[in-house]
Amino acid sequence: MASLYCDYQDQEQQSTTNILGAILVQLFPRDEIREPVQLAFRKAQMVSGGRAARLPDLVNILKATIALLPRVCICIDALDECLLETRLKLLKSLEEIVKDSPNTRVLLTGRPHVQDEVKRYFPKAITIFTAPTPGDIEIYLKEELSLDPTPTAMDNELETKIMSVIPEKISPM
């Protein structure tokens, strides 16, 4: 599993090239990935002063090698937090990378408004509306209450009330 968390505070550094580079860093221990990456690196070093990694090279390496690995899951979290231009380039690159690799899975998360963009590159993508269920909130509350630093400050009645009211109010599901 190779993951990347997009962050709106880091948009400048989170270019498509750097995002795919970070995916390759995580897959780097695999020989299938390491060898072509080393080759590309050496080629880049031969250019005077050294050349930065280039998007088409990284896409080609991933495209050619990912199908050789048993199963890779590429996760990109918070697509909406990267710049529109980056997002479109990233989706286009991912589309190219996984096109001929049925073993690879891509997991994307984002706010509802990026769905149209995802569908533009992956018209058949599976979509799931994500929101905490009342069960999720109950589990979370129990955990938080068990860590309460002053447990005696709350009586059973209040605890019961918290457990019944909050999950109902918060969960949209």
Added chain:
Amino acid sequence: MQSIGSNNTNSGNVTDSYNNTTINITDQDNQIKQWLSPLTPQYRHQSVQNARVEGVGEWLLQKSEFREWRGSRGVPGRTVLFCYGDPGVGKTHIRLVRKSPGQQGITDRQRYQLLSC
């Protein structure tokens, strides 16, 4: 000897050729990783993992859409899953959802497979 030292600034403690080779390989791997990307998602990954509460989001694993996505034979185009929702609903933690340890009939290996899609 001086020329070797000046080409490799990290080899100050090297005493024999075997060690020298090992250090050079590690050096180059690190150089390549830096060349690939300055981003460091592993730190964020650690904090997300620490913040998650076991059992939250298990409903996702039961959903037919999720099962289809992670099914062993990828139907073209259906290998991409997009989880959408408003800020703060827990999308970031989705990828770490796994069956809780207490659940019957699940081996560690299967649990790991769920975690890694």
